[in-house]
Amino acid sequence: MAFFNRRPALTASRSQPESSSKRLLREHQEVAISSWRRLWQTPFSNLLTWLTLAIALALPAALLLLLSQAQHLGAQVNKSSHISVFLAANVSQEEGLLITQNLGSRPDITQATYISAEQALVDFKASSGLEDILGSLTDNPLPATILIEPANTSLSPEAVAILAKQLRQQEQIDQVLVDMAWLDRLQAILETSERFTYSLALLLALGVLLVVGNTVRLQIESRKQEILVIKLLGGTDAYLRRPFLYAGFWAGLFAAVIAWIILLLGVAYLHQPLMSLAQSYQSDWQLQGLSWFGSFVLVIASCGLSVLGASLTVGRQLRLIEPK
Amino acid sequence: MINFEQVSKQYHDKSALVNANFHLQRGDMAFLTGHSGAGKSTLLKLIMLMERPTSGKVIVDRQDLSQLNRAEVPAHRRKIGLVFQNHQLLMDYSVFDNVALPLKISGYNERDSGRRVRAALDKVGLLDKEKLSPQVLSSGEQQRIGIARAIVNKPKLILADEPTGNLDPALSAEIMHLFQQFNQVGVTVLIASHDLELIQHLPHPVIQLNQGLISAPLSVRGQ
Numbered sequence: 001m002a003f004f005n006r007r008p009a010l011t012a013s014r015s016q017p018e019s020s021s022k023r024l025l026r027e028h029q030e031v032a033i034s035s036w037r038r039l040w041q042t043p044f045s046n047l048l049t050w051l052t053l054a055i056a057l058a059l060p061a062a063l064l065l066l067l068s069q070a071q072h073l074g075a076q077v078n079k080s081s082h083i084s085v086f087l088a089a090n091v092s093q094e095e096g097l098l099i100t101q102n103l104g105s106r107p108d109i110t111q112a113t114y115i116s117a118e119q120a121l122v123d124f125k126a127s128s129g130l131e132d133i134l135g136s137l138t139d140n141p142l143p144a145t146i147l148i149e150p151a152n153t154s155l156s157p158e159a160v161a162i163l164a165k166q167l168r169q170q171e172q173i174d175q176v177l178v179d180m181a182w183l184d185r186l187q188a189i190l191e192t193s194e195r196f197t198y199s200l201a202l203l204l205a206l207g208v209l210l211v212v213g214n215t216v217r218l219q220i221e222s223r224k225q226e227i228l229v230i231k232l233l234g235g236t237d238a239y240l241r242r243p244f245l246y247a248g249f250w251a252g253l254f255a256a257v258i259a260w261i262i263l264l265l266g267v268a269y270l271h272q273p274l275m276s277l278a279q280s281y282q283s284d285w286q287l288q289g290l291s292w293f294g295s296f297v298l299v300i301a302s303c304g305l306s307v308l309g310a311s312l313t314v315g316r317q318l319r320l321i322e323p324k
Numbered sequence: 325m326i327n328f329e330q331v332s333k334q335y336h337d338k339s340a341l342v343n344a345n346f347h348l349q350r351g352d353m354a355f356l357t358g359h360s361g362a363g364k365s366t367l368l369k370l371i372m373l374m375e376r377p378t379s380g381k382v383i384v385d386r387q388d389l390s391q392l393n394r395a396e397v398p399a400h401r402r403k404i405g406l407v408f409q410n411h412q413l414l415m416d417y418s419v420f421d422n423v424a425l426p427l428k429i430s431g432y433n434e435r436d437s438g439r440r441v442r443a444a445l446d447k448v449g450l451l452d453k454e455k456l457s458p459q460v461l462s463s464g465e466q467q468r469i470g471i472a473r474a475i476v477n478k479p480k481l482i483l484a485d486e487p488t489g490n491l492d493p494a495l496s497a498e499i500m501h502l503f504q505q506f507n508q509v510g511v512t513v514l515i516a517s518h519d520l521e522l523i524q525h526l527p528h529p530v531i532q533l534n535q536g537l538i539s540a541p542l543s544v545r546g547q
Contacts, residue, residue, distance in 0.1 A: 023431050229412050232372070233473075234402030235429045237395075323374050 028242070035246035046251070049215050053255030056208050057302055058262040060201035065263065065290065067197050071190055073278070073285050083148040083160070085167055086175040096144045099172060103148060108163055111149040117142050143174060205305055212251060212309030216244050220317045232323050241314050248310025249303055256302035263290055325350045325481055325512040326371060331380030333366050333536075340366040342536040343380070348514060350480075353507040355523045356516040358533030364516040367533070368485055371514075372404065373397045385480065402430055405474030405511075409486035411466045413458040419445070419469055420454040426477045444472040448502065464495040471502060475511075482506060484515040488522065496522055 018026075039046055085103075087096055097114055104112040115123070120142040125131045148167075150160055164178045220227065230240060267289045278285040290298065326348040333341040341363045348354055356364050369375040370382050373389055382389045385403060392400055413422050423444055427437040445451045448468040450461075458466055467487060474482055484503065488496035496519060504526070507513045517523060523530060532539045 018433065023433075026433065027431060226414055229414060230425070230429060231398075232374075232401065232406060232412070233426045233429055234398040234400070236398040239398075239429060323372075 031242045032246050035243045036250060038243070038247070039250055046254075049211065049251060050254040050258055052211055053208055053251060053302070053306070054258035054262060056204040056211070057255055057259040057298065058266070060197060060204050061259060061290070061294075061298055062263055062266055063193075063197040063200065065267075065294070066287075067190070067193055069285075069287060070193070083150065083164055083167070084177040085146040085148060085173055086177070087144045087146065088172055088174040089143055091144065091172045093144070095172060096146070099170075100146050103146060103167075108151045108159070109148055110151045113147045115145045115147060117144045120145055205301075208255075208302075208305045209309035209312065212248050212306045213313035215251065216248060216310045216313045217317055219244060219247060220314065220321070224321055227318065227321050228323050231321070237315070237318060240318050241311070244314045245307055245310050248306040252303035252306030253299065255306065256299040259302065260290065260295060260298060325352065325385060326514065327381075327383035328367075328370075329381040329383070331370065331377045331382055333363075333370065333375060334378040339536045341370075341377075341533075344536075344538050346531055346538060348512060350512055351507070351510050353503065353513040353528045354515075355526075355528055355530045356514060356533065357518055357520060357523060357530055359518065362533040363536045364518075364533055365485065366536075368483055368514075368516055371483060372406065373400055402426070402477065403479055403481065405477065405479035405482040407467075407470050407474045407482065407484035407487045409489040411458075411463075411470035413466055413469055413473075415457060415459050417458075418454065419450065419456050419458055419461070422458060422469060423454075423472045423476050426473060430477060440476055441472075444476040445469075447475065448472045463490050464498070467491065467495075467499060468502070471499070475506060479511070481512045482514070484513070484517075486517055487515060488517060488519055493522070500526060 087099070091099075093116055096116070100112045100114040103109055117140050121134065121140050124142060125134050128134075148163075150163060160178055164176045167173055167176045227240060267287055271287055274287045275285075326346075328344045328346050331341060331344040332339065344363075344367065356367060358364055366375065370377055370389075371384055373392065376390070384400070387400070389400070414425075417425070420441055423441045424437050427440060432440070442451060442454070445454055448471055450465060450468055450472065453461065453465065453469075458469055461469065467490075471487070474484075482503065487503075488499050491499065500515075500522060503513050503515060
């Protein structure tokens with residue numbers, strides 16, 4: 001019979017040898033395209049899945065974005081935190097200037113500025129609006145002050161505290177003021193937010209795995225007949241798994257794009273009030289959107305989690321479907 | 325081609341196959357008959373590795389099937405053309421895509437695959453239906469599409485499970501004639517059927533199963 005007899009001729013005319021890697025690449029291309037087409041057969045339910053995934057991704061991403069920038073802001077505030085050194089009343093202006101000079105030459109201090117008692121009084125009069133009352137005083141109640149800006153290397157609150165302690169030990173110095181409590185509090189808030197964000201990110205990543213896993217389980221259920229026939233015709237596990245892994249990949253990609261848009265809108269919405277807040281602290285800080293690198297990480301994390309979620313489910317589900 | 329040596333299959337407390345022995349040589353064509361529940365399906369499932377025997381040895385194409393692990397099952401199945409009673413066509417695939425499925429699984433590229441699919445459809449006389457859905461075809465045509473899918477890979481062995489089960493006598497004879505044609509070019513064919521009327525008129529040996537026992541053992545070739 002012609003059909004079977006033609007076997008040698010057909011074999012000879014096959015456009016082989018196609019190398020196994022080339023063949024694998026072609027098969028992957030075919031599956032990527034066919035699973036892409038399959039997405040648009042049920043666009044509405046897919047969109048719902050993507051939105052769910054996108055929200056689960058956007059929430060921790062937004063918190064991480066805020067946190068990293070708040071840390072940046074915190075560092076800025078910390079850097080600009082001054083130490084006020086009040087000199088004892090019996091220290092003369094010459095002595096005061098000498099101490100200032102000495103302090104200014106220390107490696108852990110960027111700048112030391114001497115403010116004489118008279119200058120302090122003038123400043124205070126101008127800023128407090130109590131000119132009349134202060135003018136009636138015969139003595140200047142204010143001490144001379146040295147404003148110290150710690151060096152960049154001593155950013156941590158601990159380093160600032162040590163510096164303050166050292167300053168207090170000098171006998172010409174009456175009092176050293178650092179708003180340590182405020183710095184400590186900021187640090188604690190940042191650390192708490194950080195841990196909270198990481199825990200939330202972990203839980204939501206688990207959520208992504210479960211959502212994708214469940215979606216894939218339903219897809220497998222709806223294609224049960226096809227899977228049975230393919231198993232009987234000798235389809236390997238890898239062949240059967242592939243379309244579902246690609247479905248996971250596409251879901252991850254779309255979820256990342258939607259999450260990116262949510263973040264963009266969120267940043268635009270928060271930009272104005274946050275800028276006003278920063279301005280009230282004399283900071284020119286601005287909320288930045290996701291960087292190129294951040295967007296890249298978002299896409300990789302989303303696709304990676306989705307493919308992982310799909311692969312965790314697909315093997316087990318496929319084993320449950322055996323021709324009987 | 326197929327060798328059963330003392331093969332038994334037990335399902336819980338029921339014996340589906342008891343000490344079955346038979347040998348189907350390369351290029352043979354034989355029928356497997358018996359009442360429903362006599363063990364025909366079990367025998368085919370053992371060849372397809374859908375089941376493993378409780379005891380005994382099944383050898384297909386010189387391969388002892390007990391040596392194959394789970395990962396090696398797909399490659400074994402790809403060597404066999406399988407025809408089902410209820411054709412098992414995928415209704416959301418076109419006729420062409422149904423027939424092309426075994427080639428796709430084997431990793432053929434589109435060009436080679438298209439040529440083979442059309443050759444197989446031509447063989448069963450349905451070349452003009454390739455773009456249709458199997459749903460719009462008659463049951464005889466659907467069964468022929470199932471056969472085209474079984475032969476598209478040019479297997480050395482064809483197994484058919486009640487291929488004429490739902491067809492009228494004229495269509496059944498036509499289907500059997502197709503199998504005979506495949507056999508004439510050297511393909512080994514084993515057909516499970518309870519259509520004794522039809523089988524009696526065909527010059528092929530019969531393996532008769534009765535409650536898991538082979539009551540009429542297969543003898544020499546071309547009997």
